[in-house]
Amino acid sequence: MKHETPPIVRHSSKVSKEDRHQLNGHKSCVLWFTGLSGSGKSTLASEVEHELFKRHMHSYVLDGDNLRLGLNQGLGFSQQDRSENVRRIGEAARLFVDAGLIVLVAAISPYRADRERVRSSFSEDEFIEIYVKCPLVECERRDPKGLYKKARAGKIPDFTGISSIYEAPVQPEIIIASDKHTPNESVRLILDYLRDNGCL
Numbered sequence: 402m403k404h405e406t407p408p409i410v411r412h413s414s415k416v417s418k419e420d421r422h423q424l425n426g427h428k429s430c431v432l433w434f435t436g437l438s439g440s441g442k443s444t445l446a447s448e449v450e451h452e453l454f455k456r457h458m459h460s461y462v463l464d465g466d467n468l469r470l471g472l473n474q475g476l477g478f479s480q481q482d483r484s485e486n487v488r489r490i491g492e493a494a495r496l497f498v499d500a501g502l503i504v505l506v507a508a509i510s511p512y513r514a515d516r517e518r519v520r521s522s523f524s525e526d527e528f529i530e531i532y533v534k535c536p537l538v539e540c541e542r543r544d545p546k547g548l549y550k551k552a553r554a555g556k557i558p559d560f561t562g563i564s565s566i567y568e569a570p571v572q573p574e575i576i577i578a579s580d581k582h583t584p585n586e587s588v589r590l591i592l593d594y595l596r597d598n599g600c601l
């Protein structure tokens with residue numbers, strides 16, 4: 402017998418996103434950091450979060466590495482798994498934005514189509530793509546977790562930049578050249594963008 406898809410009806414809340422913005426005193430949005438491993442996504446997301454916290458703003462970092470220990474446990478690094486990983490991170494980010502937070506996502510998210518799919522689930526000014534641009538050679542020199550060394554030795558398959566592709570954003574809202582700016586300068590650039598665009 403063929404089973405029908407169970408009917409799901411969305412419940413509405415008495416508290417709107419706008420109510421939450423008013424309570425918090427700021428809008429919610431997602432800052433989506435994309436870039437190679439070692440480019441500086443986690444470092445910058447964490448520094449920006451700290452600056453927002455000091456300004457009494459409600460924010461939270463969703464880090465690819467950390468989510469793979471829980472929500473995304475069991476997903477690998479094939480194209481299919483990375484797409485599912487990014488889809489779930491996008492869904493989680495959407496919930497947090499709905500809850501009134503400034504969400505900082507730090508995930509390689511190497512495929513343009515996956516990032517665009519996430520973007521399309523937000524309204525236009527809610528999704529801020531930040532391309533943390535850093536040459537592979539510099540990421541490899543930093544190699545903070547020793548992963549490039551292992552990937553070069555053939556111990557990690559499908560490693561981004563080595564044996565798996567990274568598609569750079571075409572029109573990101575912000576580009577951070579992390580080989581040219583110090584982390585402090587990069588944080589300032591991001592905060593300036595948020596201020597100039599009415600998010601702060």
Ligand SMILES: Nc1ncnc2c1ncn2[C@@H]1O[C@H](COP(=O)(O)OS(=O)(=O)O)[C@@H](OP(=O)(O)O)[C@H]1O
Nearest residue numbers: 438439465478483486508509510511558559560561
């Ligand atoms: N094969 C391969 N390729 C790239 N990265 C790898 C791989 N295997 C493990 N790692 C570690 O996993 C982190 C990337 O996870 P993400 O969830 O951000 O990846 S993705 O968005 O699904 O592509 C990545 O974190 P970052 O270095 O912070 O980017 C690595 O620590």
Ligand SMILES: Nc1ncnc2c1ncn2[C@@H]1O[C@H](COP(=O)(O)OP(=O)(O)O)[C@@H](O)[C@H]1O
Nearest residue numbers: 438439440441442443444543545579582583584
């Ligand atoms: N200008 C810079 N901006 C960001 N990170 C930098 C910079 N210079 C050196 N680093 C170092 O590079 C490493 C980046 O690692 P991480 O933030 O984990 O990157 P990702 O999350 O993209 O893998 C950190 O050890 C950081 O201290």
